[in-house]
Amino acid sequence: MADAEALLEPLIPALRRYAYALVRNHDAADDLVQDTLERALSRWTLRRPDGDLRAWLFTILRNLHVSAERQRQRRGPHLDLDTTSPPGAAATQEAGLEMQDVLAALDQLPEEQKSLLLLVGVEDLSYDDAARVLGVPPGTVMSRLSRGRQRLRSILETGRATLLRRVK
Amino acid sequence: MTGNEFPISEDDLQAFVDDRLDDTRRAALQTHLVAHPELADRIAAERRHRALLRGQLEAKFAEPVPARLRVANLRAARRGSRIVSMRSIAAALTIFVVGAMAGWFANSMTPASRAPAPTTSVAQSATAAFRTFVVEVAHPVEVGVQQEAHLLQWLSKRLGRKLAAPDLQPFGYRLMGGRLLPGGSGAAAQLMYDDASGRRLTIYVRAADGTETAFRFQQEGEAATFAWIDQGFGFAVTAVATREELLPIAEAVYRGFEGKS
Numbered sequence: 001m002a003d004a005e006a007l008l009e010p011l012i013p014a015l016r017r018y019a020y021a022l023v024r025n026h027d028a029a030d031d032l033v034q035d036t037l038e039r040a041l042s043r044w045t046l047r048r049p050d051g052d053l054r055a056w057l058f059t060i061l062r063n064l065h066v067s068a069e070r071q072r073q074r075r076g077p078h079l080d081l082d083t084t085s086p087p088g089a090a091a092t093q094e095a096g097l098e099m100q101d102v103l104a105a106l107d108q109l110p111e112e113q114k115s116l117l118l119l120v121g122v123e124d125l126s127y128d129d130a131a132r133v134l135g136v137p138p139g140t141v142m143s144r145l146s147r148g149r150q151r152l153r154s155i156l157e158t159g160r161a162t163l164l165r166r167v168k
Numbered sequence: 169m170t171g172n173e174f175p176i177s178e179d180d181l182q183a184f185v186d187d188r189l190d191d192t193r194r195a196a197l198q199t200h201l202v203a204h205p206e207l208a209d210r211i212a213a214e215r216r217h218r219a220l221l222r223g224q225l226e227a228k229f230a231e232p233v234p235a236r237l238r239v240a241n242l243r244a245a246r247r248g249s250r251i252v253s254m255r256s257i258a259a260a261l262t263i264f265v266v267g268a269m270a271g272w273f274a275n276s277m278t279p280a281s282r283a284p285a286p287t288t289s290v291a292q293s294a295t296a297a298f299r300t301f302v303v304e305v306a307h308p309v310e311v312g313v314q315q316e317a318h319l320l321q322w323l324s325k326r327l328g329r330k331l332a333a334p335d336l337q338p339f340g341y342r343l344m345g346g347r348l349l350p351g352g353s354g355a356a357a358q359l360m361y362d363d364a365s366g367r368r369l370t371i372y373v374r375a376a377d378g379t380e381t382a383f384r385f386q387q388e389g390e391a392a393t394f395a396w397i398d399q400g401f402g403f404a405v406t407a408v409a410t411r412e413e414l415l416p417i418a419e420a421v422y423r424g425f426e427g428k429s
Contacts, residue, residue: 005239012237017229030234035305037242039366046342046364059365067366071303102220120186121218122225142179149185149214156217 004044008037011054014123015061021118022065024107032068036061055129062115062133069111105155112136113148120145176200181207185214260307264347270300271349271356286376286402287384289352291395294372294404295388297349297358302368309345309360319346323357327373329401334371334424336361339417341369352376369407371421376402383418385411394418398425 015036019029039060040047047056106114112134119125119133120141127145131138176197183189184197201208235241274296301308311319316333324331326348333343341361349356351374359371378397386393392414395404403425405418 005243008239009233012233013229013231016231016233016237017225020228021225030237033237034242037237037239038246041239041243041246043364043366048364056364063366067303074303102217103224106221117218117221122222142182145182146178149182149217150210152217153210153213157213 004041007053008040008057011057012037014054015057018058018118018123019061019065021103021106021122022062022111022114024103032061032065035064039064052129054123055125055132058119058123058125059133059135066111101156102152105152108155109148109151113144113151116141116145117148117152181211185211185218256307260310263304263307264310267300267304267347268350271297271351274300285384286378286397287381287395288386290372290374290376290397290402290404291384291386291393293351293356293374294358294370294395294406295386295391295393297356297372298370298391298393298406301347301358301360302370308368310347312345313343316343316345323348326355327357327401328354328375329373331357331373332424333359334421336369336417336420339420340364341417344368367408369405369409369417372402372404372406373425374402375400378402383415383422387411396422398422 012033015033016029019032019036020026023029023032036057040057043060047053106117109117115134116130119130120127125133127141128138131141134141136144180189180193180197184194189197201211271293274293311322313319320331320333323346333346336342340363342363344360344362346357346359349358351372354375356372356374359373361369361371363369376397378400381397384395386395390408391406392409392411393404393406394414395402396418397403403421405414405421407414407417409417
């Protein structure tokens, strides 16, 4: 159990990044990461020693997120009064706007494609590990990735995402 | 088209976007893209969006980790939370009452006039109970696995049948605990398991008419259930899984109960 701290701590920034991209709210993202870490600690002895720890943590985080979303949908739409703010990037305003578009456009994708684009494109998970996190056969990852990226591109090109973002 | 290039697949294109192609393959693909400007535009856009997304999230990655997420602090909090407070007992009780009522209503909503087959009715009650408690984060079970002996003794007494918790470790599922529910004319027991990634599975048992039936499979939304009747009791195994994944587990549960009735 002593090694849990040494193994988990270096992975927390990546978990926070993935969680933030999923929920787009800093506090909610950290709540999600906290739940993930608590679950990982309570299941520490059950993790597969041969498996990739990062992939295991992403799997826990995603499952928690998906079941929380499902629960929220069952309870009806939840209107968040806190506006989500972009992370304090020291980018120029112009670059900031363009980047904001990609994250906003990503929000328009179904969760599965969104997660895949994040896990592969940002977190650098192997295609096999990404398949494991999503619980799909490795063969379907590539086609979903391809569909997700094409959809993201069409959202960005038609500017639909920008429009939706503005009226939110 | 040069004619002698090797075929370029969509998988290659994605691996190129992710910079995961080996040198030969990448060179071949770049040649291909020169010949197909429309495709080249698409791939360039996908690479650009990927880079922009990474850039956007870089600041989040670089942020210092807040104190509440430090592993040492989380473990300290975990030790503290083992002392069960009166507040959480009250919360557990409230959730149980609400859940029991939900189960009761779900049960009474099935039309009595149509009198569904006993296995169908067991499967339906099991699915309703699964839906109610599997999303529960704070208090998924009434009695936890720490008090396994007490739990099984209690459920056995209320059920009027010796109840053992089948070992599902070979399938990666570990017992979390269980609870008592209203079921048909008597009591029903629900045992909850989860796997390393937090996926949950329930075993539902209650008295039911009938002697013995084959497995009945039922899919309701994402929840899949195998139910059967054996010697006056109905059993159901429910999880978010495919029929193929669930069948061996249901068989193991069936074998587990068969010898212990």
